[in-house]
Amino acid sequence: MSASRLSVAVLASGRGSNLQALIAARDAGELPVDFVVVGSDKAQAGALQLARDAGIPTFTLNPKDYPSRRDYDLALFRRLDASGAQVLVLAGFMRIIDGEALKPWVGRMINVHPSLLPKYRGLHTHRRALEAGDAEHGASVHYVTAELDGGPVIAQARIDILPGDDEHVLAQRLLAFEHQLLPAVLRLIAQDRLALLPPDRIALDGQAQSEPLQLRNGVLVDLSPARLSTTRSG
Ligand code: GRF
Numbered sequence: 001m002s003a004s005r006l007s008v009a010v011l012a013s014g015r016g017s018n019l020q021a022l023i024a025a026r027d028a029g030e031l032p033v034d035f036v037v038v039g040s041d042k043a044q045a046g047a048l049q050l051a052r053d054a055g056i057p058t059f060t061l062n063p064k065d066y067p068s069r070r071d072y073d074l075a076l077f078r079r080l081d082a083s084g085a086q087v088l089v090l091a092g093f094m095r096i097i098d099g100e101a102l103k104p105w106v107g108r109m110i111n112v113h114p115s116l117l118p119k120y121r122g123l124h125t126h127r128r129a130l131e132a133g134d135a136e137h138g139a140s141v142h143y144v145t146a147e148l149d150g151g152p153v154i155a156q157a158r159i160d161i162l163p164g165d166d167e168h169v170l171a172q173r174l175l176a177f178e179h180q181l182l183p184a185v186l187r188l189i190a191q192d193r194l195a196l197l198p199p200d201r202i203a204l205d206g207q208a209q210s211e212p213l214q215l216r217n218g219v220l221v222d223l224s225p226a227r228l229s230t231t232r233s234g
Helices: 017-027 046-053 069-082 099-105 125-131 167-190
Strands: 006-011 033-040 058-060 087-090 109-113 136-143 153-160 194-197 201-204 213-216 219-222
Touching: 006 017, 006 167, 017 033, 017 046, 017 167, 033 046, 033 069, 046 058, 069 099, 087 167, 109 167, 125 136, 125 167, 136 167, 153 167, 167 194, 167 213, 167 219
Parallel strands: 006 033, 006 087, 033 058, 087 109, 153 213
Antiparallel strands: 109 136, 136 153, 194 201, 213 219
């Protein structure tokens, strides 16, 4: 484990339950990070209140105050740079980020997305999984690149779709797994065990992965051929 704690910024647009899970993991001593700032595009985001309650500095940037997406995103990253953050977590940040603006953060920025990527990039993932008649659904944490929900997938949580599931029930059941998945991945980053191998692969402990890590019983498991182990040992 690295000697000093990782400085982490979080961007969120909504209620902030994933942020809450990160803060809870930190408070439980499971996540050696300092949250240096939480930013949002929405002044009323529940995530901002959660951050304030936890004593984390916050800011809001309103997209309407900027002439273009790129101008907004450049201003956003200036704020994040000024915070001293080393890593950025998108936890329900509901904006597409300009590909040029995000370039300096590639490899240091992750997102949690409620589908088994590459399936169902974008919105309404639960509905789309149900409409497709899928037997399983899930969530992914991936590195953010210029391609929307398209960066290399680090880890996934999978759940069965059950008879009688509707969009809401499925989303709620999955959310509990997102809350395990995102802290577990950030923990690996804080331990300096993960890296993006451009353009589209990840490495764990210096070894290229052929498959995303899988969340099993709250623990990330490496199912790559010839390398069957959990990631907890480090
Ligand atoms: C989560 O489902 C996340 O996967 C998606 O947006 C939702 C955010 O929820 N990107 P919350 O604000 O963290 O509760």
